[in-house]
Amino acid sequence: MMTRSAPTMAPYHENTAAFRDGTRTPRDFLEACIERITELEPSVGAFVSLDLDAARAASDQSSARWAAGTPASQIDGMPVGIKDIIETADLPTKMGSPIFEQYRPWFDSASVSALREAGAVVVGKTVTTEFAATQPRGTRNPWDLARTPGGSSSGSAASVGCGMLPAALGTQVVGSIIRPSGFCGVVGFKPSLGALNRGGSLDLLSQSCTGVLAASLGDAWLTARAIAERVGGDPGYAPLAGPDAPPAPRRPTCVALLRTDGWPIATSDAKAELLRAAEALRAAGINVISADDTPDIAALEAALPEAEPVTRTINAWEWRWPLNVFGRRDHAALSPSIQERMEAMARLTADDYVRALQRREEIRTLHARLLAHADCAISLTAPGAAPVGLGSTGNPIFVVPGSLLGVPVVTLPKLADGGLPLGLQLIGYRGRDADLFALAAAIEQIVPGAY
DSSP: OOSSSOOOOOOSGGGHHHHHHTSSOHHHHHHHHHHHHHHHHHHHOOEEEEOHHHHHHHHHHHHHHHHTTOOSSTTTTOEEEEETTBOOSSSOOOTTSGGGTTOOOSSOOHHHHHHHHTTOEEEEEEOOOGGGSSOOOSOOBTTBTTBOOOSSSHHHHHHHHTTSOSEEEEEESSSTTHHHHHHHTOEEEEOSTTSSOOTTBSOOSTTOEEEEEESSHHHHHHHHHHHHHHHOSSTTSOOOOSOSSOOOOOOOSEEEEOOOTTGGGSOHHHHHHHHHHHHHHHHTTOEEEOTTTOHHHHHHHHHGGGHHHHHHHHHHHHTHHHHHHHHHHHGGGSOHHHHHHHHHHHHOOHHHHHHHHHHHHHHHHHHHGGGGTOSEEEEESSSSSOOBSSSOOOOOTTTHHHHHHTOOEEEEEEEEETTEEEEEEEEOOTTOHHHHHHHHHHHHHHSOOOO
């Protein structure tokens, strides 16, 4: 049962025409967000820190630019939250850990610097699990305060999901953008590996991505593009490419239905919802295929149960630093889950890591073969609605494949389980992020919402 009426989101991009003609200003929009923060933050707990005075000052500058017809970008004035794993020069970056309680960076991260250049208004830092890993830090799901919002981008998902912000930055190495997006009923975007610059973020692992949680597809695309245009991608990777405006809808010809090894544990409602979405696509004239139809899908489905153990091995080896130095500084301040992770990484060898990397590449090759059959794949974001309790962020079984594959993933708030949000996950192909957004825009129009 929900503890409050269904939350409403606050898309930003649809207001820009009003900003241009002066019937509304970015400051007006910000004040509406602040009203929601004042009302809901005491119960939701999405933020680690807020600086509303600085946000108002930046919003006034944005309003002046729109009035003069010289906005810095299409997201000029957009209120945004920054996951507290990403460094900001004007606010602490606590990383969900008491070890960093007093840590204040001198400089903005690459993504925050880019957003400020684009005129976005940083409202505050959003709660992350400890080191963007598994230990929750108290944020509640705005749809039901007894449930987790997911993680590790917990505060980003919750703040967008109840209209406190139109967009917030997140990071993902297992399922930290897509799973909380699904649980909180927001749009989530995990880009192709390396497409957005991670400089200044502790999320350092080889599958890690900076991404966006947003109130609309348009807000997600414009936020990500603002970053890529100004600071590019990770070194050695092609930055997110595509149009300045949100990609226009493009109907897929064929979609692959991925059940994955999460299917046996999914709730009956969750399964029915994914099949409902598939049937809506078929009714629109789109071919939907599965492992029963195509050997290449069957081969990928057979390999995907390895996604989580392979990812865990890779992550554990890559976490040897900095977790070892964190432990030497204050081992007792680390959560039991991080201490267990440190024990696991101590048991690994370089050969274990190399074998995991090789298997990851083999599974990525299997997925790339789907391009000959389907425009994208669809799946669930979780086995069901957000679990009751705040001790866990939920099962990542449906979202870890997209991370392992290094491909773009978009989730749409189209499904439900027991009246609570569940995301429709769209999995694309490496470097084809704009194509996936175009497909998502069409699928958003075709698949009816469940709430």
